[in-house]
Amino acid sequence: MRIFRGEISTRCFPAAIALLLCLGLGCGSKGNPPTPAPIPPPVPGWFEDRTAAAGITFRQGHGGRSPLTILETIGSGCAIFDYDGDGHADLFLIGQTGASSTGRCALYHNNGNGTFTDVTAGSGLETPGMYTGCAVGDIDNDGRPDLLLTGYGVVRLYRNLGGGKFEDITRRSGLEAPSPTAWATGAAFADIDHDGLLDLYIGRYVVFSPSVLQFCSFGKVISSCGPASYNPQFGSLYRNQGHGRFKEVTQEMGLGKAHGKALGVVFADVNGDGWPDLYLGNDEMPGELYLNEKGKGFKNVAAEAGVAVSEDGKPQGAMGVDFGDYEHTGRPGLFVTTYEAEPDSLYSNGSDGTFLDRTLVSGIGPRTTLMVGFGTKFLDVGNNGRLDLAIANGHTRDNEEQIDSMTHYAQPLQLFRNEQGKTFTERTQEAGPGFTKPAVGRGLAIGDLDDDGKTDILATDLEGPPRLLLNRFPDSGNWLRIRLEGTRSNRMGIGAKVVVFAGTERWTAECTTGGSYLSASDSRLHFGLGSLRSVTRVEVNWPSGRHSVVSNPRIPGDLTIQEP
Secondary structure, eight states, X not given: OEEEEXXXXXXXXXXXXXXXXXXXXXXXXXXXXXXXXXXXXXXXXXXXXXXXXXXXXXXXXXXXXXXXXXXXXXXXXXXXXXXXXXXXXXXXXXXXXTTOSOEEEEEEEEOSSSOEEEOOTTTTOOOOXXXXXXXXXXXXXXXXXXXXXXXXXXXXXXXXXXXXXXXXXXXXXXXXXXXXXXXXXXXXXXXXXXXXXXXXXXXEOBOXXXXXXXXXXXXXXXXXXXXXXXXXXXXXXXXXXXXXXXXXXXXXXXXXXXXOOEEEEEEEOSSSSSSOEEEEEEEEEOOEEEEEOTTSOEEEOHHHHTOSSOTTSOOEEXXXXXXXXXXXXXXXXXXXXXXXXXXXXXXXXOTTSOEEEOTTTTXXXXXXXXXXXXXXXXXXXXXXXXXXXXXXXXXXXTTHHHHOTXXXXXXXXXXXEEETTTEEEEOHHHHOHHHHSOBOEXXXXXXXXXXXXXXXXXXXXXXXXXXXXXXXXXXXXXXXXXXXXXXXXXXXXXXOEEEEEETTEEEEEEOOSOOBTTOBOOOSEEEEEETOOOOOEEEEEOTTSOEEEEESOOSSEEEEEEOO
């Protein structure tokens, strides 16, 4: 692995369900994309489920109890991050268990030989709680990624001490849950003011307690209620003050009028001005896109940008969210997973500050209408240079089959291959049994877990073991993986924009750990390069405004770039 200090540059870079079902069945009108013919799946598939073989024994479940409340079926996330700095990506799992109202976590060390060891005991992460999600970021720039946990009545910030030890610094951090019923969900780190310290947004869901409605009637069946039955809770923005302390700045930074019921939280520079913007996926409420006004505040432009509601003008049950340059334009597009009868939404990022809804014409809408989507990430499955999509699905009602025999609690994962940035083709069958076998999918994270240059997937199952899906794509293309090390910027380089040049081709990505649903992914940037044999240069635009250039990096391989 080569480490480069970049050169300092003076440049600062700056509708109806019937229609959807008709499309899904291939009876669309002129101009609609044709439904792809099924392709017999190869054996054993593009992804191999190595959960048991890798030594992962963690599992979730509710002991057969039914019905379950909205609190019990919200699910939980996961994380892929290198907690000990040995160069191998480790695993973190959050889950509910048995009939208990509490949950537990598990930290798995990557042994570097295809196996993982549960190292939770003695790590400091053993404290039980009704956890839902997690976020990863180096809050004190000591080179060790720290861990935030969210949940019902609980928020915990763990400082990474090294050696597999974590210290709970929640009380002095200023991030404690404001009440026993405060329900924290998605969270993400970003340096919103470019002071070199990672700030934090924590989303919150609905007002739920033993004194409010627990179940709803669906004909003769009793099951969990939807979000419309509850009042919203509202998220908070926290500025990092240094020394492990945070200050809430929600109102003063212009985020006080959010709609609430947030599940998906993701930062990305959507307009190319060098500042991290914020998108909130709110459950059956309008979504919100907050543009960062150069660290002085945020302005909600979701309505005028075209990402507040679906194409037919209705709020969506937004759960999972992710940004990625799937069109190869240098601008990140947006993907949002949704509830059943609402197609997962794909948005193209235009050059004029607006987004175009590509849900139907991309082919994704008809294929996702009958699913309840949660965790999702853009990833290049075959290293061909185009970003594909992985989705974890699962219903929110555990007895859904009694309500509607056509839908199910457990649902298959889905994989969509990118066809030149214009359309997506579902290739779930080819992905293998790890995708096609139904699960109550919730969290999903990505990273190269076996260091073979292919992006792997970790997905959680609310009623069983997680899925550790190793990428076995045949004839995979060339690749370059980049780790950033900030000096004046935050140590992990979160928010830095990386551009890879190869002849007339270029690929753009932004360093992040956020996105998906209640989960955190590997911060290393993975670039698939197809059949290319060389890269001309790599440019990094750091949050500090500095600029790095590395010429002719070796591929395939890993590259560490240090901020000048």
